[in-house]
Amino acid sequence: MANNFFGITDIGRQRDNNEDTFIAQKSGDGNFIIACVIDGVGGYVGGEVAADIARECILEQLSYIAGDVVPLLVNTINIANQKIYDKKKTDKQLENMACVLTLAVIDIQNNQFYYAHVGDTRLYLLRDHTLIKISKDHSFVGFLEDSGRLTEEAAMDHPKRNEINKALGFNPEISKDPDFVETGHSPFLPGDTLLVCSDGLTDLVDKSLITAILTGSDSIEEKGKRLIDAANSKGGKDNVTVALVQNDKAPRQHSATRPATAVAKVTDEIVDPLAQPKLPDGPATIPVRQKSNRGSMIVLFILLALALAGFLWQFWLNYQLKQNPVKTYVTHVKVKNAQEIKLQDTINKLKGKTLILSAADYPEPIVLTDSLHIDGDSLYIKAKGNILFKRDSLYHGPALTLAATCKFIVLDSVAFEGFKITITTHNDALVLKHVVFNNCEAPVQTSYSFPANKQVSGRLFGGMFKIDSLPGSKNQESGIKKK
Known part of the structure; x- marks a missing residue:
């Protein structure tokens, strides 16, 4: 599985700093690949700071991945959001910073990927030379494009294409909104490719060109660099970042098997489909052997006997079930959060x-x-x-x-x-x-x-614990203050 993931970011042609960052590496336990693109919200001071905070939080939280992956991704984004929000409160210069991101976790061994998404970075799946957009843009223009009200070309040229309605760092209570983080999972089959990218790519490079680059014969590193070059060749108006993951297992192919029947000999003779079929050479008439009905009667008798036996067996089973009804038990499977x-x-x-x-x-x-x-x-x-x-x-x-x-x-x-x-x-x-x-x-x-076979004496003292009372602490009465 070497060289089946790659990430790259570029400042572009018109920006003075790069507010994008990315992750393209294996998780700490080595069982998953993490592919993530984070875009500091443009126009605000500290967008790159917010992106770096989110990146470090993701690497920390996903060093070990187990259990139900999607809730783990959502919890990771919630923690990143809180850390960005807390940092803003300590530094006035960063009070408007935020970021958007798309995070994918890929289980190559089991051919699955999981994702969580906030904002207008994007996740694409390439399968059988077809590029499918998985994530939805959390913006008004993105909604119009995803719902078919705007074409891709019109959305790329729309004056409000970069206005988003979701980002990390603006609201400390996103965990209370179950729809804030977009999530999902899907099979990741041998031969598939995942593309995670910032809007610096998709605002300038259309789907057909992206597909052409990804379906080429270049290495995964060259494909990533060609995507960056394509955006820069069209003006490079924004930072451009891509992360690619390939399932480089060999696709399963089933070899065709020849039918067992003999192959007919091909001749130049023209056959009339309406003509009567030719009989083989021989007597003009073919004698027909008359079969006795005795065998048929025996078979019919056996079938009737079996049907009657089955009916009596089913009747007896129903009677037993009424006398001794079967108890069913529901087992609740524990799914850890x-x-x-x-x-x-x-x-x-x-x-x-x-x-x-x-x-x-x-x-x-x-x-x-x-x-x-x-x-x-x-x-x-x-x-x-x-x-x-x-x-x-x-x-x-x-x-x-x-x-x-x-x-x-x-x-x-x-x-x-x-x-x-x-x-x-x-x-x-x-x-x-x-x-x-x-x-x-x-x-x-x-x-x-x-110890066994020994006499024991003593007493359990109930006074080993005491009830604390801290002056002015409400938590001693309610347990914890609910937010």
Whole structure:
């Protein structure tokens, strides 16, 4: 799979700086290819800063990809949006910065790709020499083009073609709008090519020329460079960026098989289709052997007997079902969300003994569909800001499960809501600091290990935990402040 992805960006012919950036590389675990084009919104100070923030956030969040990919992409874009918005608040010169992006994650091994998109960068799929536009432009002119009200040529020349209605960095609460981020996934078959590009390409180069370049015999690097050159040759009015990914597996081809029947001999004789067929040489009449009806009667009798037996069998089965109705059970399949996948992976790969949970990374409650497992001997989990763990409506297990090997686990300033059993632990491994339990039936369930065949004496002291009361803190009453 070497050389099956490539990215390139160019300042163009009329701009003084490049507000575009891109990603074209494998994920940290090596199982996926990330192709992304990010365009700093033109005309605003700091567009390139916003693009760089988004790029770094994507690489950080997608270093490990597992589970349901689309929610992970949406969560990554939400985090990038929040980081851009937070940066704007700290620097007055950047208060108008924003960016748009198209992010694709490709699973070559399983022939699939997933994408998330905001703005007027674009995603195309080339299959069988046909270029298909996958993403939709989040702009008025883009809507007119996608709905067929404007031709491609008219949209490219429209005076408002660069006015967008969605971007990252303007609204800190895009996660509350389920339609803000456009998402999808599709098969990525052997021979397919994905193109992610900025509007610096599609505002100047039409679909037919892009298709001609992508279907050529050049290498993927040369195709990327030819797309840049095509935009610059038409004026290069904007920064131009492309990212390409090819599924370079050999397409499956099925060889044709010859029919088993003999091939008729070709002659020069003209055949009349209305003529009676020729009989082979021989007697003028062909004797016909009369068959006895006895065999037919036997077959008919056997068929009737089988039909009667089948009817009686079905009648007996229906009777048994009425007497002993079959019970059906519905099994709910757990599908972990991106937040808990990310958090469990962080716990598993943590090299130190301290884990900081920041509200900037988890602005919304962390909804758990399964228990988070802690296996190390010691770990300090500290929350900065409001970190709330909530139970998914279909989940009835604990929020945290501490292994028997744990010796010293500290939870500091986190909150839990709605769990029947919140934390399961062993012996005296758990330490709580300013932890809140809202509507939790059993906050902590502890198992103690004792040696076999030994007498045990002692007492479990309920006073090992105390109720904290911090002056002026409303969170001690409600668990966490809802935004």
